[in-house]
Amino acid sequence: MAYGKYVRRMPHCLECGDQIEYGRTDKKFCCEDCRVKYHYAASRMSKTYRRKILKTLSRNYSILESLIKADTVSMDLADLVPMGFVPGVVTSYRRNGKHEVYNCFDIKYIMTATRIYSIAKIQNLSVILQAGTETKD
Numbered sequence: 001m002a003y004g005k006y007v008r009r010m011p012h013c014l015e016c017g018d019q020i021e022y023g024r025t026d027k028k029f030c031c032e033d034c035r036v037k038y039h040y041a042a043s044r045m046s047k048t049y050r051r052k053i054l055k056t057l058s059r060n061y062s063i064l065e066s067l068i069k070a071d072t073v074s075m076d077l078a079d080l081v082p083m084g085f086v087p088g089v090v091t092s093y094r095r096n097g098k099h100e101v102y103n104c105f106d107i108k109y110i111m112t113a114t115r116i117y118s119i120a121k122i123q124n125l126s127v128i129l130q131a132g133t134e135t136k137d
């Protein structure tokens with residue numbers, strides 16, 4: 001025959017990188033060991049990532065809280081970032097008219113490209129907590 005032999009394109013193992021030699025072409029691992037190792041590492045990385053985000057939120061919160069205690073309601077990001085404040089890590093965000101209102105737990109602030117302002121503790125927490133525990137129908 002003039003046609004070449006059909007060659008199956010087998011993928012490489014996501015864990016060790018070896019070419020998978022048999023089985024379905026959508027196989028991801030060469031063996032059970034690699035599959036277990038890969039998922040273990042992925043789950044550990046996910047936990048590390050979550051821990052890191054929580055740590056960042058906690059540091060952001062401490063910084064914001066110290067600003068409130070010092071009656072500071074506005075600060076440049078250029079001054080905040082060297083203190084360890086990470087602008088992109090927040091617990092919630094909403095657009096209120098033309099303002100971008102961010103929350104770090106129960107502290108809210110408006111953030112622009114260069115600064116944050118109107119830093120304040122949320123006053124009606126009990127209402128928010130009640131709304132949050134309501135079950136959806």
Ligand SMILES: [Zn+2]
Pocket residue numbers: 013014015016017018029030031034
């Ligand atoms: Zn492997």
